[in-house]
Amino acid sequence: MSDLLFSTIDSTSLLIKNKELSPVELTKLSLAQIRKINSTLHAFITVSAEEAIEQAMNLEEEAQHNKHRGPLHGIPIVVKDILQTDGIRTTGGSKVFQDWVPSKDATTVKKLKKAGAIIIGKANLHEFAMGATTENPHYGSTKNPWDLTRIPGGSSGGAAVATATGMAFGAVGTDTAGSIRLPAAMCGTVGFKPTYGLVSRQGCLPFSWSLDHVGPMTRTVKDAAIMLETMRGVDPEDRTTVNRNDSVLYQGLQNLEGKKLGFYEPYMFSGIEENVKSVVQKAFQQLIDLGAEIVPINLPGIEKALDALKTIAQSEVASFHEPLLKKYGDSYGDDLKYRFQFGRKISANDYINAHRTRRQFIKETLKQMEKLDVLIGPTNVQSPFAIGTMLPEQAISNMFTLGKTPLANILGFPSLSVTCGFTTDMLPVGLQLIGKPFADKLVLQIGDYYEKSENWVQELKKNERYLHAIK
Known part of the structure; x- marks a missing residue:
């Protein structure tokens, strides 16, 4: 396996x-890696090999004529x-x-294409992005x-896996309740959900227009x-x-001297496995050693706010899919059918009140x-569970328990x-x-400084567990 596949975009x-x-x-190297391991991992639904090579040839010609579009010129990227x-x-x-x-x-x-990124394929996902496992009954479970x-x-499981295993240098994911960050955490990569409104969702099949985000x-x-x-900007x-x-x-x-990191333990450590908690606590200590101060805080109304998220998301997704369900209802997976039952029962009054709750909680x-720079906590509080062990009626709460x-x-x-161990x-x-809001740069700076103080990113190149299963 070429070390180049695990090098940075930069x-x-x-x-x-x-x-x-x-x-x-570079594109041929990525495509070779996809051919080698994707049948085992099911990270892609569609591999756009011909289109990618055509893009690469055009970008190579530009490079030969000293035209360089920027840091994404010629870089293979996968799109959810x-x-x-x-x-x-x-x-x-x-x-x-x-x-x-x-x-x-x-x-x-x-x-991304204008910036020179090569779209190497389309990443597998939980059906219509409506789940935390990427167990897909139609295209195979990632x-x-x-x-x-x-x-x-x-739900951006395929994007995370492709990035973690050298099939792509990065990916575009979507995040309604954690669909970028949870798979990133569970696969050992980086996931960023930008401030709402920083990146356009145009051309993305919606889950919840009030909560959806697109990010790297x-x-x-x-x-x-x-x-x-490259992705950000008004549209x-x-x-x-x-x-x-x-x-x-x-x-x-x-x-990190002077940086204040807020921590609300009753929420962030609720339901956490001891095995995960010990890793996160070591990361907290590392942040302190780097000069940051961790400040205990309170987040009043958090439980009502999270209930409001469920109400908003399930109501909006049921509304979007209602006409499709009338025509293609039998084509949906079982866990989605259960979710739609929940969404259809939400009243207009409940939906409006959920938005009121949200506004108050943000305030x-x-x-x-x-007086804080960021809030901190674990991304995942549980280790990933075994494929095929979750009942459809339980799937609706996975994002909140994992x-x-x-x-x-x-x-x-x-x-x-960001990986912390x-x-x-x-x-x-x-x-x-x-x-x-819109302190995206500061969040990235703090994460970058922590990341560079550790060496966890090197573990991706060392991981050979999935290679043992390849025949």
């Missing part, structure tokens, strides 16, 4: 810019198969759209590269910043986007964060998951940082 881009590596050569891709089918992980080939790209995909019997997290999934925090810089086709000119690219922090949380990611979605605040079973654990 360093690989420099090789391409200096003409030491061609986009075609819920975002539209021009000329490449977009299934949403469902049989309902199994033959749909869009005629235009989602805004984020368009921006497997965790650290233990093939276990889930990789979801990479192997390092700096690579996430590189992708986010006339998505009225929730905001016009902000401040870049998310950053200079590395010199230290109260901002008060708690006035991790602490939904908090950042009800807030709409930026949130990063491994359990005794050698399963990754994620550290979560949640910032104030």
Whole structure:
């Protein structure tokens, strides 16, 4: 296996810019890795090999003429198969759209291609992004590269696995209650959910328009910043986007002196496995050793706010799928059918009150964060469980029991998951940082400084567990 497949976007881009590596050569390496291991891991629904090579050839010609579009020029990226891709089918992980080939790209995909990223394929996901496991009854269940019997997290499980195993250098994921950050944590990679409104959702099949986010999934925090810089920006086709000119690219922090990290233990450590807790506590101590101060705080109304998230999400997703269900109801997976029953029972009064609860909770949380830089806690509080062990009626609560990611979605605040260690079973654990609105750069800076103080990212290259299963 080529070490190049596990290098960073940042360093690989420099090789391409200096003409030491061609986009075609790099793309062929990624495609070879996909051919070698994807049949075992089920990270992709569609591999766009011909399109990727064509893109790579055009970008190589540009490079030969000293035209370099930026740090994503010639870099293979995978897109979660819920975002539209021009000329490449977009299934949403469902049989309902199994033959749909869009005629235009989602805004984020368009921006990445313009920046020189090569779209190497479409990543597997939990059907319509409505679950935390990426157990897909239609396209195969994605497997965790650290233990093939276990889930990789979801719903962006395929994107996380592709990034963790060298099939792609980064990915575009979506996050409604943790669907970028949970699989990133469980696969040992980086996942970033930006501030609501920073990145367009145009061209993304919706789960919940009030809670959905599109964001990058990479192997390092700096690579996430590189992708986010291209992805962000106002979009006339998505009225929730905001016009902000401040870049998310950053200079590395010199230290964490003076940084105050808020920690609400009753929520962040509820339901946590001791094996996971010990890893997170070591990460907390590392942050303190680096100069940060961890400050106990309160988050009044958090339980009501999380209940409001469930009400908003399930109501909005039921509304979107209602016309499809009338025509394709039998084509949906069993866990989704159960979810829709819940969503249909929500009244307009309950939905409106949920939004009121949300607004009040955001207001109260901002008060708690006035003198803080970020909130911290674990991303996942449980290790990934075995594939095939979850009943459909239990699946609706997985995101809330497996991790602490939904908090950042009800807030709409930026949130990063970065690997902070491994359990005794050698399963990754994620550290979560949640910032104030549009403090995305600061969240990335703190995460970057912590990441560089450890060496967890190197474990991805060393992991050979999934290779043993390949015939």
